[in-house]
Amino acid sequence: xxxxxxxxxxxxxVSEASGVSEMTVSRVxxxxxxxxxxxxxxxxxxxxxxGYVPNRIAxxxxxxxxxxxxxxxxxxxxxxxxxxxxGISEGLEGSGLQPVVGFTDYLPEREEKALFxxxxxxxxxxxxxxxxxxxxxxxxxxxxxxxxxxxxDVDGEAIDAVVGxxxxxxxxxxxDAILAAGYRRIGFLGTKMPLDYRARKRLEGFRARLAEAGVxxxxxxxxxxxxxxxxxxxxxxxxxxxSPDLDFLYYSNDMIGAGGLLWLLGKGVAxxxxxxxxxxxxxxxxxxxxxxxxxMDACRREIxxxxxxxxxxxxxxxxxxxxxxxxxxxxxxxxxxxRRRPGAAPDPRA
Amino acid sequence: xxxxxxxxxxxxxVSEASGVSEMTVSRVxxxxxxxxxxxxxxxxxxxxxxGYVPNRIAxxxxxxxxxxxxxxxxxxxxxxxxxxxxGISEGLEGSGLQPVVGFTDYLPEREEKALFxxxxxxxxxxxxxxxxxxxxxxxxxxxxxxxxxxxxDVDGEAIDAVVGxxxxxxxxxxxDAILAAGYRRIGFLGTKMPLDYRARKRLEGFRARLAEAGVxxxxxxxxxxxxxxxxxxxxxxxxxxxSPDLDFLYYSNDMIGAGGLLWLLGKGVAxxxxxxxxxxxxxxxxxxxxxxxxxMDACRREIxxxxxxxxxxxxxxxxxxxxxxxxxxxxxxxxxxxRRRPGAAPDPRA
DNA sequence: GTGAAAGCGCTAACAT
DNA sequence: ATGTTAGCGCTTTCAC
Numbered sequence: 001x002x003x004x005x006x007x008x009x010x011x012x013x014v015s016e017a018s019g020v021s022e023m024t025v026s027r028v029x030x031x032x033x034x035x036x037x038x039x040x041x042x043x044x045x046x047x048x049x050x051g052y053v054p055n056r057i058a059x060x061x062x063x064x065x066x067x068x069x070x071x072x073x074x075x076x077x078x079x080x081x082x083x084x085x086x087g088i089s090e091g092l093e094g095s096g097l098q099p100v101v102g103f104t105d106y107l108p109e110r111e112e113k114a115l116f117x118x119x120x121x122x123x124x125x126x127x128x129x130x131x132x133x134x135x136x137x138x139x140x141x142x143x144x145x146x147x148x149x150x151x152x153d154v155d156g157e158a159i160d161a162v163v164g165x166x167x168x169x170x171x172x173x174x175x176d177a178i179l180a181a182g183y184r185r186i187g188f189l190g191t192k193m194p195l196d197y198r199a200r201k202r203l204e205g206f207r208a209r210l211a212e213a214g215v216x217x218x219x220x221x222x223x224x225x226x227x228x229x230x231x232x233x234x235x236x237x238x239x240x241x242x243s244p245d246l247d248f249l250y251y252s253n254d255m256i257g258a259g260g261l262l263w264l265l266g267k268g269v270a271x272x273x274x275x276x277x278x279x280x281x282x283x284x285x286x287x288x289x290x291x292x293x294x295x296m297d298a299c300r301r302e303i304x305x306x307x308x309x310x311x312x313x314x315x316x317x318x319x320x321x322x323x324x325x326x327x328x329x330x331x332x333x334x335x336x337x338x339r340r341r342p343g344a345a346p347d348p349r350a
Numbered sequence: 351x352x353x354x355x356x357x358x359x360x361x362x363x364v365s366e367a368s369g370v371s372e373m374t375v376s377r378v379x380x381x382x383x384x385x386x387x388x389x390x391x392x393x394x395x396x397x398x399x400x401g402y403v404p405n406r407i408a409x410x411x412x413x414x415x416x417x418x419x420x421x422x423x424x425x426x427x428x429x430x431x432x433x434x435x436x437g438i439s440e441g442l443e444g445s446g447l448q449p450v451v452g453f454t455d456y457l458p459e460r461e462e463k464a465l466f467x468x469x470x471x472x473x474x475x476x477x478x479x480x481x482x483x484x485x486x487x488x489x490x491x492x493x494x495x496x497x498x499x500x501x502x503d504v505d506g507e508a509i510d511a512v513v514g515x516x517x518x519x520x521x522x523x524x525x526d527a528i529l530a531a532g533y534r535r536i537g538f539l540g541t542k543m544p545l546d547y548r549a550r551k552r553l554e555g556f557r558a559r560l561a562e563a564g565v566x567x568x569x570x571x572x573x574x575x576x577x578x579x580x581x582x583x584x585x586x587x588x589x590x591x592x593s594p595d596l597d598f599l600y601y602s603n604d605m606i607g608a609g610g611l612l613w614l615l616g617k618g619v620a621x622x623x624x625x626x627x628x629x630x631x632x633x634x635x636x637x638x639x640x641x642x643x644x645x646m647d648a649c650r651r652e653i654x655x656x657x658x659x660x661x662x663x664x665x666x667x668x669x670x671x672x673x674x675x676x677x678x679x680x681x682x683x684x685x686x687x688x689r690r691r692p693g694a695a696p697d698p699r700a
Numbered sequence: 701g702t703g704a705a706a707g708c709g710c711t712a713a714c715a716t
Numbered sequence: 717a718t719g720t721t722a723g724c725g726c727t728t729t730c731a732c
Binding site for chain 2: 708709710711712
Binding site: 258 | 494
């Protein structure tokens with residue numbers, strides 16, 4: 001190497017190296033037209049020879065445009081958000097936009113902080129999980145002046161656009177399927193997190209629908225932290241020790257459901273006749289289990305795709321009306337753990 | 351609301367609203383000293399009443415400081431990087447730095463693009479997975495003028511700092527443990543990805559150590575895409591159908607290993623006597639399986655922690671020498687799928 | 701097709 | 717303890 005400048009290179013360096021004005025260099029590097037082929041070639045050559053990396057900070061300040069989309073999600077632990085993220089990445093492809101992720105750990109104050117941090121970079125859009133936010137968070141989002149897409153959930157009031165499923169309805173439909181299959185003594189197993197609103201809404205819809213049929217949740221079990229698969233085993237053992245008459249276990253997510261399934265299979269319990277099982281999320285892992293757990297697809301990837309598409313579309317055409325509302329419809333997959341009674345009411349979604 | 355300004359607020363707005371100069375407002379908002387309590391209070395009040403969100407773009411340009419750390423990793427699919435990420439987040443806590451993640455999908459050209467994008471925001475540091483990069487990527491990193499920490503792997507030449515484990519050694523030590531347990535007819539099951547250098551290095555070390563003992567890999571099976579758990583089942587079935595005499599299966603990751611374990615248990619195969627098994631990564635999922643798969647902890651969380659600590663330390667004190675090298679030592683966990691022969695050579699790491 | 705001037709919103713450095 | 721001035725590296729606008 002000839003020299004190792006500690007200072008990052010600027011447009012001016014490329015300008016001097018190529019003998020072309022800064023302005024024209026900028027045009028070439030941004031791929032704008034109206035530059036002669038000869039000039040373009042000289043500039044490109046100089047830029048790549050020097051290893052110039054543009055300073056987006058300066059560019060963004062001058063142009064008032066930032067190619068970043070803020071994505072604020074609870075965590076990466078539970079298999080659900082990685083898939084949403086990959087949907088977002090895919091949906092942003094070709095738009096020139098880039099996702100930047102922040103995490104909340106399901107804590108409102110962390111959400112607030114994450115939003116503040118991200119908004120301070122003036123992103124071109126915000127995609128945020130859930131409809132429940134602190135007052136301050138809502139205020140920030142409302143004033144951000146860019147598209148805001150709340151994802152995962154549609155049960156509530158949106159700030160701007162929303163893309164998701166109804167978790168209340170998801171719970172209700174699973175209750176329908178379970179009742180239709182003839183189960184009546186139902187246990188629920190879930191997470192302790194009081195701030196996981198979507199899990200709560202599913203339970204709420206589930207419980208309400210059961211109640212309409214005169215059925216109650218006979219026993220429940222909650223966990224927190226640790227390996228979900230292991231917790232699923234432990235909770236299943238515990239709930240059945242306490243309430244051996246249960247004939248169905250509804251798990252708030254597939255991972256604990258899978259744990260329960262493995263434990264029951266190990267015990268030689270007849271599934272789905274003696275006990276039926278269902279989870280939620282349709283995680284890929286289920287494909288590798290000895291039996292297929294009944295579940296419900298949460299449309300995670302498509303949620304990401306659609307949310308990204310909204311941000312990209314509005315950036316391309318800021319005159320769009322906004323406040324888009326996309327409600328996706330999850331479908332029940334009965335798998336092998338939900339009894340199919342010949343005489344039972346048919347699944348309305350066939 | 352009184353008014354809804356489409357234009358984001360600036361320091362000047364807060365200055366006017368509070369009757370304090372922009373400079374002093376800036377001081378208050380950045381928490382610098384030498385401001386009277388009265389002024390501070392007035393400024394804080396005005397800022398939060400207006401809902402001011404600072405413009406980091408302008409701040410970064412003026413101060414030449416950016417509180418972002420670029421993190422470039424292959425993907426989020428395989429359980430390994432979420433944990434690294436959470437280690438990074440934790441390690442960055444209190445430093446004022448924020449991780450920003452980019453994905454490569456194990457493709458060098460995507461890595462190059464991700465690095466270029468991130469470096470154009472002039473982050474305070476770069477944490478990148480692996481030691482293998484394109485020429486252009488290496489050049490960018492070398493010229494970035496900020497700490498660069500290559501993580502996960504130490505087998506190769508680092509650009510600056512490196513934090514990881516030796517995958518060659520990990521493969522070799524697993525081979526040692528398997529040989530010591532008395533297995534001799536060994537099969538390997540892994541991923542097809544030719545660009546997963548770490549998996550390749552493990553296999554390389556594994557094969558080399560076996561060869562030293564005069565043992566070969568008798569059969570192998572590779573997969574790509576799909577549910578790893580399911581692929582593990584399928585590959586296990588396939589390899590044993592073809593080579594029924596194998597007495598050990600070494601999986602390149604725990605997820606396929608778990609699939610194999612479940613399949614073998616379902617078939618009633620005696621584990622670890624008839625067939626022994628081992629994976630790699632020590633994923634949490636293993637805790638919930640009927641038997642504990644033998645595995646090796648990849649120290650993912652600690653790698654993230656240490657890498658973050660290096661970036662934070664060097665930012666706090668730029669005079670630090672750099673080129674830190676941290677080699678972590680993974681430990682074998684024999685679980686229930688690696689036979690323990692009383693007379694066998696003892697584990698040197700006991 | 702190319703260039704010169706102004707300024708994006710902040711902060712460093714220097715007053716006072 | 718507070719204010720003033722200059723300028724970060726680019727893009728916008730307008731001139732040629």
